Amino acid sequence: MSRFQTFDESTSPAHGPERIGRMRAELTRRGFDGFIVPRADEHQGEYVPKSAERLAWLTGFTGSAGTAVILADKAALIVDGRYTVQAVEQIDTSVITPVQMAETSAEDWVAANLPQGAVLAYDPWLHTSENVRRFEKAAARAGGKLVASDMNLVDVIWIDRPDSPQEPVRPHPIEFAGETAASKLERIRTKMAADKVEALVVSDPHNLAWAFNLRGGDVACTPLPLGYAVIPREGRAQLFFDPVKVTNEAGDAVGDLAEFTAISAFQTALDELGRSGKKVRVDAATGAIAITRRIEASGGTPDVGEDPIALMKAVKNEAEIAGSRAAHLRDGAAVARYLAWLDREAPGGRISEIDAVEKLEAFRIDTGAIKNISFPTISGAGPNAALPHYRVTSASNRKLERDQIFLVDSGAQYEDGTTDVTRTIIVGEPTPEMKDRFTRVLKGHIAIATIVFPKGTNGAQIDSFARKSLWDAGLDFDHGTGHGIGSYLSVHEGPQRIAKTGITPLKIGMMLSNEPGFYKQGEYGIRIENLILVEPRKIAGGDREMMGFETLTFAPIDLRLVDISIMTAAEIAWLDAYHAAVREKLSALVDDETRAWLDRATRPLG
Incomplete structure (x- = not known):
């Protein structure tokens, strides 16, 4: 028996027709003509928790990258060259058309297939600003429009969706980390000053884990604690996790560097950042457009760019x-x-x-x-x-x-x-x-x-x-x-x-x-x-x-x-x-x- 992996097929092509039928019924009920389902969670991670495996649940495709677009009369699954064969084997091709990304991108497929005047919806927590910009252009080319949905439509129809993971957050020992979190935060803030930003929203859990010397177990294969951080240029940082995940050891290790805050307060914290009028860096690669828009709506200035932590983390000590x-x-x-x-x-x-x-x-x-x-x-x-x-x-x-x-x-x-x-x-x-x-x-x-x-x-x-x-x-x-x-x-x-x-x-x-x-x-x-x-x-x-x-x-x-x-x-x-x-x-x-x-x-x- 394997301790770390299973060999059962977790999805079936047979589920596709019924689930996509339910999706289309939900589209009709809400007045949408289509919905985008990326293989992504709120952090744009490669490995996502079971509760975020929306693409696999809906289509049967279990690859680590891909995007489905469900319209009223057609649907496509766009994958890269790694998954061309796998996609055909895992989906019901009578209801979902597999498309090779090298030949047609998801945006190009939308531009070619979205009906005139149609409304294409998406979950703003699962798309970056750049990703949304491309889909907006594609929808406009087709004569339609892209709109954010206040609910993920897969979540609405996924009745037995798993709960979010609650694995403990633990410190990563200094003997392996090689640098204290205090030293890392000092370097991060120096870069923030050079970039003239007053706060940094850390949306990539890898960067959060590295910066604060923390590890977790919320996804398969990678010791990640899923959560967010807000690092001001001056003052105490905030770490946003489900409170049940935060161990005493993690609290002691972080100490006065950051305050652990319930994940439910994250959006309120974004509002406060906006009301402060600060220029806030949001990671272009992993920051959801929902973060950017929340800061903007509250009066702040989102600065979409590179999270400086990524390059620091890449250079090993x-x-x-x-x-x-x-x-x-x-x-x-x-x-x-x-x-x-x-x-x-x-x-x-x-x-x-x-x-x-x-x-x-x-x-x-x-x-x-x-x-x-x-x-x-x-x-x-x-x-x-x-x-x-x-x-x-x-x-x-x-x-x-x-x-x-x-x-x-x-x-x-x-x-x-x-x-x-x-x-x-x-x-x-x-x-x-x-x-x-x-x-x-x-x-x-x-x-x-x-x-x-x-x-x-x-x-x-x-x-x-x-x-x-x-x-x-x-x-x-x-x-x-x-x-x-x-x-x-x-x-x-x-x-x-x-x-x-x-x-x-x-x-x-x-x-x-x-x-x-x-x-x-x-x-x-x-x-x-x-x-x-x-x-x-x-x-x-x-x-x-x-x-x-x-x-x-x-x-x-x-x-x-x-x-x-x-x-x-x-x-x-x-x-x-x-x-x-x-x-x-x-x-x-x-x-x-x-x-x-x-x-x-x-x-x-x-």
């Missing part, structure tokens, strides 16, 4: 870096034990995707330090590996078969660090094509691992290095190369990323993933992922401040899938050096049987 290194060694030993077990057992044909998930989780539990998984494990055999965000269920569960690829992408939450690692394994013998594709992905991985770049470079500028070897063969992958990583926080942290959309300059101390891939639909998928840390680099004779990456993850890369004939001498040398480091760092942390396997799995190629 010495304690967070040391904690991450320790967590990765602990996690690496668990992964090595798992890979050795897999090598022994998978060829027998008895291991299923669910068995593989549970065994990996068991090895991590054996560390005695795991607090949670950092995301639901992607355990894909054969064709399921071709789905980048595949989640195994009892219905989809496959056996690991000989001469097929198995992809496992997993991570753990430890109090000293968050991990995320993907390995692609061959069970039996690979085809020449599999080896070619795997090696091209590996070449891209090595290109990112070894790149040096000047200060000011962003992730978009280096993303193509991971793709060149695939591009040379007319191939590519449809996701970013890397995302930011939190410190006992979100496994997907911004604003740093290695992707076409990665416009934030990389800074020393940022952590990211390095995970190029390749997917052949219906056959196999490949991804190789390590976590990396931005560090300074000295280039002899150079006149620029340069940076590069330290690799944090240590786990063998399957040599049986490597075609050295298309690798350079430098790439082979990197792989040999990486595997030497894996042996050196993990050998003392594993049992004799795993150590013997590790020696074979990390043998030099050069």
